[in-house]
Amino acid sequence: MSYKIIIDSCGELTEAMKADEHFGSAALTLYVDDHTIVDDETFDQHQFLKLVAESPNCPKSACPSPESFRDKFDCGADHVYAVTLSSELSGSYNSAELGKNLFLEEHPEKKAYVFNSRSASVGETLIGLKIQECEEAGMAFEEVVEQVEAYIEKQNTWFVLESLETLRKNGRLSHMKAILATALKIKPVMTATPEGTIEQLAQARGMNKALVKMTDAIVEYVGQDQDRILALSHCNCPQRAEMVRDELNRRLHLKDIIVVDTAGVSSMYANDGGIIAVV
Template identity: 40%
Template sequence: MKFKVIADSCCDLNQEIKNKMEIKLVPLTIHIGDRIYTDDENLDVKELLSVMKSSEAAPQTASPSPGDFMREYEEAENIFVVTLSSMLSSTYSHAMMAKKMVLEEVGNKFIHVFDSLSASVGETLISMKIHEVLKTEQDPPKIVEKVNEYIKSMKTFFVLESLENLVKAGRISSLKGKIASLLSIKPIMRGTEKGEINMLESVRGSKKAFKRLVEVIGEQGEKLEDKILGIAHCNSFEKALKFKEEVQKRYQFKDIIIVETAGISTVYANDGGLIIAF
């Protein structure tokens, strides 16, 4: 195998993407109280949502070890890795540590780790971009250059239906969480250029938040006809489909993909959450 694309398990895929391209996922783990879940194909997301809801403890996530990445680095001459934003997880640093250790043992191998500056479907789009570039470019440094340009231009937004996990984690006070719930406040969040998560604005009511997220695409996006819109939903396919339909009425994206959140993205988005990237 000459080229290999690897991502951590926050890279959300659907069956069509899996059939079209090879993306090897390295799983993170999720800890809720005394329960530990591996974020792989065996994880039951609905069970995870149920356990998160019933537990008083905030869910915690743990990155793959450098050894987990090293095992995946063995097979190909040229390896491209996509990870969660380094501002959100230690996954990027573990992937880089693995790169250093492998190259100390084997010199004739190319490994590049992309900091997605994003998560979920943002990682998905970057992985797809690598495969797209590979169709016309075989020089690894040039591939890295083109994909880095794409990462720099990509934007990520998401809407939360529930603030429950943020309250449990202490990021929002219990009082503020209760007030937001009573007033049906829905935060619209964004990924920054550095890969951090910031509040874009708060909207009252799910319908208004949904509409506002559609509007944000037009306000923040450029040359949409050349881009793919990625939509990730947490246990909310009908909402994602409706969002796609509303976007198609207003904008001309090159393509629109819908994926369901796996474990790590589910912890971030929680039930009913919607994540978009373009």
Template identity: 40%
Template sequence: MKKKIDKNISNEELIKLLSESENPPTTAAPSPGDFLNGIKKEGETFCVTISSKLSAAFQNANLAKNLFLEECKKNVHVFDSQSASAGESLIVLKIKEYIDKGFNFNEIVEMVEKFIKNMRTYFVLDSIENLRKNGRLSTIAGFVLELLSIKPVLSGQNGEIKLKAKARGLKAAQKKLLDIVLEDKEKLDGATVVITHFNSEENANRLSEKIKQYTNVKDIYVLKTKLLSSVYADNGGIIISY
């Protein structure tokens, strides 16, 4: 029997449940009603969802938007992040930046959609078991990687999870991740970077310091993953977007 996880569960409790469960963890997208409750009755609303290739959230958010617009003629836009976690947070920061600069609704939509197309997302997971169990990664590929103790560096490409590189051991994979990011020095110049982690604050901060040391980034935010991303990042996962 599966146990429903409360949204207020601690990281420690979540790690324990994930490690002890024989069943793959499952997640459900917010309903159109949930999104509808979040749309402002006044002013403008921007909604950022996890990649539409990974969840029905984008579809449900657009359904809520259309239902809302039948009653109220307000500016509402749903962004498909084509990413998750760090990528979603970065997009929210970009929206706020454009609002603060005084751009209008249509200008913000156009600029943010363009930003999403050029955004990079990479991640290193200590365990790929939950991704494999839920079909986010090939079962055979996942089995081979785990059998050989190989840690993959994964990337988000057009909203899907792809293998970018691989290394033997977590430390080597984290070093590979840093090398991949530093190859983008020109893109990082003046950029904002978001790093999210699940129970890996020390490693996330170390990655942040190295990026600051070797590039001219504007800002780096190190944040904890929320529940949905924690389930798939699993204990030790790190995600970076810029």
């Protein structure tokens, strides 16, 4: 095996990626009060959302250790890549960089690189698929890095939240503003900045109107550059994701639209009913 792609568990692996030996995952750990949940194949979304809903406290996450990343890099492949959620949102990128350096000290003949997705969730998924596309095309390691970094520069992320509770619990939104927004059924449409931070793009009264605004923003962003893959992840709302997918298919002619359910970390950020889109 000449290459391996490690995606931290904020990035969802499709069923095809799970079955492909070229892909692996580095699990983050989630904490809800005194409950510890490993974000791997044992993650139970229904139980996690129940714990979050019942807790007055904000759920927390911890990134994989540098040593665990080092062990993931040490997989026998000549080229190893890691993809992490935005360094502005987590310490996962820094941990992966330290793990990469530990690995290269022990194996100086290997090549390894860590991509800061400046995104999360299916943004990482798409980056992983882009790395594979470049590797399968026979590109040199340095060319893969260059091509994928250019891809990340062009990528954008949007999401709509059903609930503002997690934002309120972690101090990003005042209690009064959260109550007012909930009472008025205000749903924010959020986007990622080029640096990988989060900002509000728009808001709407009601989830459907917010999803329309998000879809409009995606269509405007894509424009004529439609030879690309879009990915949607949803937190426990498959019909909502299918509705967005169908509307995007109607208005755009993309190469593909991938739809997945959120894994642990993305479920923590999106909360029950949230939708994330990346292209």
